[in-house]
Amino acid sequence: MDPRNHAGAGEGDGEADAAVEGVPTWDQIVERHSDRVYRLAYRLTGNRPDAEDLTQEVFVRVFRSLDTYTPGTFEGWLHRITTNLFLDQARRKQRIRFDALSDERAHRLRSSAPSPDAAYADQTFDDDIERALATLPPDFRAAVVLCDVEGLAYEEIAEILDTKLGTVRSRIHRGRAMLRSALAHRAPAPGRARYSGPRVPDGGLTGLTGQATAT
Incomplete structure (x- = not known):
């Protein structure tokens, strides 16, 4: 569904004004950023239907806000809209569903030409990690x-x-600790050398894939 169908007649002029002022039009935004927004939406919501709904809401919000956009880091603006909409929805639902990431969904998350930023989101986490994130x-x-x-x-x-730097550090530190606790069962048994799958290092999720542990 095209978010422009949700807009009134006056709102439609915002796209033309944006193009004149050098701000990307809505069509350009969708073409350039839809994969990025969907990847983030999927990681936040944990399942395809909710990710698709969240992505749709993001672009509705973007379309309605183009005339008030202050030039800056456009990707940061999209991150803010996506994350805040997710948190609003999560607080309303009071719970989060996080389905296992299937091969089909993993394929959808990948853009045709992955950028360095996309490389983070394209990591494939297994069922244990998905459940731990949930x-x-x-x-x-x-x-x-x-x-x-x-x-x-x-x-x-x-x-x-929109929170203090110290709060962000605390949430990341405590969130990683929760993940390590949830994945403690994957630690290798004493005296045995085996592949135990990804674990959560102090540095977070970016080093998860392809780790092996041995005694």
Whole structure:
């Protein structure tokens, strides 16, 4: 569904004005950023239907807000809209569903020409990690995903979440600790050398894939 169908006649002029002023039009925004927004939406919501709904809401919000957009980091603006809409929805639902990431969904998350930013989101997490992420409170989960999947700096996350830098650091630290606790059963048994699958290092999720442990 085209978000422009939700807009009134006056709102339609915003796209033309945006193009004149050098701000991308809605069509250009969708073409350039839909994959990025969907990847973030999927990591936050944990399942395809909710990710698709969230992505749709993001672009509705973008279309309605183009005339008020202040030139700056456009990707940061999209991160802020996506994350805040997710947190609003999560607080209303009071729970988060997080389905296992299937091969089909993983394929959809990948753009045709992955950028360095997309490389973070294209990591394939197995069922254990998906379930562990599902246990995090929404605020913690948003901070961990923005840091360890999107690769944003703490300062950027603080701006997106409109919270103090110390709070962001605390949420990421505690969120990672929760993940390590949830994945403790994957630690190798004493005296045995085996592949135990990904674990959560102190540095977060970015080093998860392909790790092996041995005694």
